[in-house]
Amino acid sequence: MTVTLAQAINRGIHDAMEADDRVLMFGEDVGKLGGVFRVTDTLQETFGTDRVYDTPLAESGIIGTAIGLAMYGFRPVAEMQFDGFAYPAFEQFTSHLAKMRNRSRGRVKLPVTVRIPFGGGIGAVEHHSESPETYWAHTAGLKVVSPGTVADGYAMTRAAIAADDPVIVLEPKRRYWMKDDLELPVTTEPLHKAVVRRPGTDVTVVAYGPMLKTAMEAADAAEEEGWSLEVVDLRSLSPIDTDTLVASLQRTGRMVVVHEAAQSLGPAAEIAARMQQEAFYHLEAPILRATGYDTPYPPAMLEEFWLPDVDRILDRVEEALDY
Amino acid sequence: MTVTLAQAINRGIHDAMEADDRVLMFGEDVGKLGGVFRVTDTLQETFGTDRVYDTPLAESGIIGTAIGLAMYGFRPVAEMQFDGFAYPAFEQFTSHLAKMRNRSRGRVKLPVTVRIPFGGGIGAVEHHSESPETYWAHTAGLKVVSPGTVADGYAMTRAAIAADDPVIVLEPKRRYWMKDDLELPVTTEPLHKAVVRRPGTDVTVVAYGPMLKTAMEAADAAEEEGWSLEVVDLRSLSPIDTDTLVASLQRTGRMVVVHEAAQSLGPAAEIAARMQQEAFYHLEAPILRATGYDTPYPPAMLEEFWLPDVDRILDRVEEALDY
Amino acid sequence: MGASQPAGDVDPSTLLPPAEPVHLLDPDGTYHEDPDHPVDLDDDQLRMLYRHMVVTRKVDREAINLQRQGQLGVYASLLGQEAAQVGGAFALSEEDWVFPSYREMGAAVTRGVDTGKMLHLFRGTWLSDHDPYEHHFALYSIPIGTQALHAAGFAMGAKFDDNPIVTMAYFGDGATSEGDPHEAMTFAGVFKAPVVFFVQNNQWAISVPLDQQTAAPTLAHKAVGYGMPGHHCDGNDVLATYAVTRKAVDRARSGAGPALIEALTYRMEAHTTSDDPSRYRTRQEEEEAAKTDPIVRYKLFLEKEGLLDADLGEQVEAEAAAEATRMRDEIYEAPHGDPMELFEHVYVDDTGHFERQREVLATELAARDGEVSA
Amino acid sequence: MGASQPAGDVDPSTLLPPAEPVHLLDPDGTYHEDPDHPVDLDDDQLRMLYRHMVVTRKVDREAINLQRQGQLGVYASLLGQEAAQVGGAFALSEEDWVFPSYREMGAAVTRGVDTGKMLHLFRGTWLSDHDPYEHHFALYSIPIGTQALHAAGFAMGAKFDDNPIVTMAYFGDGATSEGDPHEAMTFAGVFKAPVVFFVQNNQWAISVPLDQQTAAPTLAHKAVGYGMPGHHCDGNDVLATYAVTRKAVDRARSGAGPALIEALTYRMEAHTTSDDPSRYRTRQEEEEAAKTDPIVRYKLFLEKEGLLDADLGEQVEAEAAAEATRMRDEIYEAPHGDPMELFEHVYVDDTGHFERQREVLATELAARDGEVSA
Ligand SMILES: Cc1ncc(C[n+]2csc(CCOP(=O)(O)OP(=O)(O)O)c2C)c(N)n1
Ligand SMILES: Cc1ncc(C[n+]2csc(CCOP(=O)(O)OP(=O)(O)O)c2C)c(N)n1
Ligand SMILES: [Mg+2]
Ligand SMILES: [Mg+2]
Helix, strand or coil: CEEEHHHHHHHHHHHHHHHCCCEEEEECCCCCCCCCCCCCCCHHHHHCCCCEEECCCCHHHHHHHHHHHHHHCCEEEEECCCHHHCHHHHHHHHHHHCCHHHHCCCCCCCCCEEEEEECCCCCCCCCCCCCCHHHHHCCCCCEEECCCCHHHHHHHHHHHHHCCCCEEEEEEHHHCCCEEECCCCCCCCCCCCCEEEECCCCEEEEECCHHHHHHHHHHHHHHHHCCCEEEEECCEEECCCHHHHHHHHHHHCCEEEEEEEECCCCHHHHHHHHHHHHCHHHCCCCCEEEEECCCCCCCHHHHHHHCCCHHHHHHHHHHHHCC | CEEEHHHHHHHHHHHHHHHCCCEEEEECCCCCCCCCCCCCCCHHHHHCCCCEEECCCCHHHHHHHHHHHHHHCCEEEEECCCHHHCHHHHHHHHHHHCCHHHHCCCCCCCCCEEEEEECCCCCCCCCCCCCCHHHHHCCCCCEEECCCCHHHHHHHHHHHHHCCCCEEEEEEHHHCCCEEECCCCCCCCCCCCCEEEECCCCEEEEECCHHHHHHHHHHHHHHHHCCCEEEEECCEEECCCHHHHHHHHHHHCCEEEEEEEECCCCHHHHHHHHHHHHCHHHCCCCCEEEEECCCCCCCHHHHHHHCCCHHHHHHHHHHHHHC | CCCCCCCCCCCHHHHCCCCCCECCECCCCCECCCCCCCCCCCHHHHHHHHHHHHHHHHHHHHHHHHHHCCCCCCCCCCCCCHHHHHHHHHCCCCCCEEECCCCCHHHHHHHCCCHHHHCHHHHCCCCCCCCHHHHCECCCCCCCCCHHHHHHHHHHHHHHCCCCCCEEEEEECHHHHCHHHHHHHHHHHHHCCCEEEEEEECCEECCEEHHHHCCCCCHHHHHHHHCCCEEEEECCCHHHHHHHHHHHHHHHHCCCCCEEEEEECCCCCCCCCCCCHHHCCCHHHHHHHHCCCHHHHHHHHHHHCCCCCHHHHHHHHHHHHHHHHHHHHHHHHCCCCCHHHHHCCCCCCCCCCCHHHHHHHHHHHHHHHHHHHC | CCCCCCCCCCCHHHHCCCCCCECCECCCCCECCCCCCCCCCCHHHHHHHHHHHHHHHHHHHHHHHHHHCCCCCCCCCCCCCHHHHHHHHHCCCCCCEEECCCCCHHHHHHHCCCHHHHCHHHHCCCCCCCCHHHHCECCCCCCCCCHHHHHHHHHHHHHHCCCCCCEEEEEECHHHHCHHHHHHHHHHHHHCCCEEEEEEECCEECCEEHHHHCCCCCHHHHHHHHCCCEEEEECCCHHHHHHHHHHHHHHHHCCCCCEEEEEECCCCCCCCCCCCHHHCCCHHHHHHHHCCCHHHHHHHHHHHCCCCCHHHHHHHHHHHHHHHHHHHHHHHHCCCCCHHHHHCCCCCCCCCCCHHHHHHHHHHHHHHHHHHHC
């Protein structure tokens, strides 16, 4: 069937809740309203207000009670309404959700999934378009993933909920309406694996979440220039699948990493650091970055100048090829 | 005069308060107690409870009211008692302290200094030894610095308070008792500049804050092996002084970056990413990293195995030289 | 110590709200005097309240239109909350400061802020575009409840300075669940900061009704936990709102410390233009609420008192229409932002931050220009 | 809507604390019956309270010694708070859960947790080392107030499951200023979660006295703002603490929702062994506080009631000494941690995270071994 990414995620939560009655889903406006993006549409009707519920307006409360619920034995799926509104919960994320298992020497496990619609490109007001993945990916104890395809929207949601570790699922909100075929059961790579979405020979382009589609478009456009791009869907930001990236870089010798997040200390920095170390003798050019700038996310009318797009990717590709 | 780093910082705050009666200092236990590390000792006696005061136990409250005070016209110096306890204020840091000036098109400036004792090596319990610099350095709108010498303890404190931008000063708590000569007035490089602390020819070692002293010790030890290390004190994590780093790398061809923070998405990743791009043809070896592991900070009895030390730095130096 | 005396020195019962919200105007406009809540306004001021409400209603409607026409990305209407916002803000003096959330067009109108400038945030020309220092009206704060701390800090500053100003933080019923307003009230209580926390209880936080937000008897009952008085008023009654706020503002100015006001009102519109309230509340509820329209009630009062005739009524409508036109023009004529400005305001002193990134963007812009001219 | 009825349906006055803290034992041990707060304990249970307090005092002193001897890096003593902790925890059933802060050795003793294991955190062998599921005693929580949310969430889970258990969150007077306990009480109120928030008001948050922490008349007055009853008791009176807590626990178990208890006590020791209270409070204040020692008072009561004779007194002391010895042995004999364990517990499934870093550490360890054997 053809579904949107939002529908695929909805179906993923639905099927997880159906398969395991210990799965709960909660957050701000996820119940009757079905979430501000309708990702949780009809779930409350189907599973009742004890399993799908609206919380008070308090993000630390959402993550903190998710931890308590997980200690009790539930498998909570919590939503942060937008990327920019997860920050009030930062202490519960970093000091507890990430560290409780380690602190307890493995005795307390927290199978909590946190869904966060993230990224820009929807013309929203401030705080609704951020890419805070660095904050989570740098935090030991969390797993951080982002689906870039409709199938992964379903499969990564299921895998995150099934995982016994806390997983942050960064949902690319500007792709919620992206449509594709979804055949169940979906078989995809494990949660922590990167996937080559399009093989190529000249330059590897690494992207995830909202930028995967942009990278694929760049690869199409590059063809016209006579460049063959290999597109790798990173999928997981913690852990990062170094081996798949290195293998691709060994084939192409050149790599451009794409993300919306601000450049300095963004995920592309980590990938560049790893690649130049692990594939030093294969580098035909430095690892280049096509990312957001080191400024706050811009107002809606300027976001097209801030966000990486096909042109910015191709500029970096060309720069890499020029070495 | 010979003073400790803590005393140099204390003197810096004191002199700033004496020079400008709009400077306020507040936080948890900074008043009568003089701070848990005595960094603010005697300041309340000297300047009174209206200018140096204890707050309720609420970090978001501390940063949020600092913003209000700055809008009113004060120059607040706020303390977060420990690295691991700044997280409750994360939203005020990222959504307001960092972004208010940009949001207001330059009309609202927030000359706020936030002092955070950070890093490990003091045998403390959990949450008291963290290195969260990535969180701040990745956040556009903040400046982030860390003094590695006694003189910089004074000078960077003064410069941070004098700056019209919000500045996070990460104070290397394990070096609070480190002694050195302090001659006033101190003349040091501007806040955003890196400084070569020790020239050398074989490998550049980049460090900051608590690891500067360790890097200097590594350079001494390396001499015995016949290796000449150039030690660069990064000083500023946002911005990063790329030019000084590139210049050093062009001289040595090899670089090891040191920090306590977890490796993935730590500052060394950003430096590696920049160096391999800007000095691509000068690299004799990949940029290597001597850092903490991607795990939560360990219990006191294991911290020696987790923290970078002279040996870990020299291992990386040797590895770089082996290329 | 052990079983010692309580921490504070006030009688807690004086901090509790009255059993019934303060209410001075009946739906038919009849005014009931309440000696505890005098309305110390002259006729011009009473008319001014009306003017502000009507202008607010008009620009609010116009903003909705602008959104429908694609001129704004989104807009958060305050329909139905005019009395709460105007009545509250009218109790402040010019030197006082307002710290709004994102729905405070009525407070902005009352303060004299350029309504057109207030819309740039929603249009996305820039993240905001009025000068907070001009009318002492802080920037809209989108992260819920965070501005309460800025208001508290600002008020602490005024107190340290012996400057007799008061700050007012507007926030919603939903915001009372967040940690920040809690911490703000804690700080304000301890420092006796001259700040008034003004909660517009419009019954909804997007789709979440009040009884799923808190189990508190009323939001005003939270005040006692911070050692400050909690007030409770009919927020659709502009005179009650004014009088209650005025009392709290005067008290704060006198040095007696902060207060919490809960103004009971109703969000008659969707949460924002992106929202669809039919998914979570009934038409019937909305229709009931519409009957308590704050402007209708106040107009009846003015007419009864002989303060408003047809002429004046028309004059106010005309003023409102003119303001709406000015606002519309500002938005239509707003120049597109300059992309290079993205780097301009991040730091006062950006040495070392943007040299290379400025170059990347400049190159991209040049390439676009090339494509356009080519 | 507009001037409508308040949100809750309870009479707010029933949620306010009494004018005076509940108090059942005079300093000389005289017991005053209070029909609202019955003490439903048999003689063995009454003796058990004493036993727990004496053991707590002993292991607490021993922990201070261990710190002085360099066996612990730091320790947070609860001297003077034994009645508050033991009285509170004793009101719980075995199936109930405790969510402690970092000073709850008395609660741990009452629950039967191995006291030696509780010290590993302070020693630094590992970040904690007891099994929370064994005695339903969660890990110590160092970030202030954060555990209140875990307790609330756990209780919500129990409620969803129709499992008649109750959770209890311990936190301090200082913690009431943080956002997390505020959010926890908001959630608990809305979901009627069976959780009791137990504040040990020991008058100090490190160097900050209560009147700089909050302007609230009492901390118990915060409860009404969340629609839950606020209780106030003499925390140095173990029977009052027990009776008040028991009432709140029973009510929560019955489905009527959460409660907040403020137990008035005093931190007789330094904040931790790293602290120097002479910088911020007087010897005189400390000496005054010492006069209200909760164990002395309770011992007098037991003696008056004929429940404690010299034999039994000695037996309890011996038990306490034995427990302290067991604890000391555990610490002395604790093996040093294995550095490679640093990677073991971060994830259940760490595929992809540590392959390379494990190798780095293993190499370093091998080199150290080499140096040692060389
Ligand atoms: C920290 C944070 N979390 C979530 C949101 C998303 N959000 C915007 S408005 C809103 C509801 C606010 O309700 P209330 O405080 O009652 O104010 P109202 O909108 O009714 O005026 C929510 C959840 C936000 N802006 N900030
Ligand atoms: C979030 C956070 N901020 C600061 C600290 C540092 N700190 C540890 S204990 C303490 C005071 C706590 O006072 P209170 O809540 O009264 O508990 P008590 O220590 O008196 O038992 C502070 C500020 C912390 N542990 N966590
Ligand atoms: Mg509302
Ligand atoms: Mg205390």
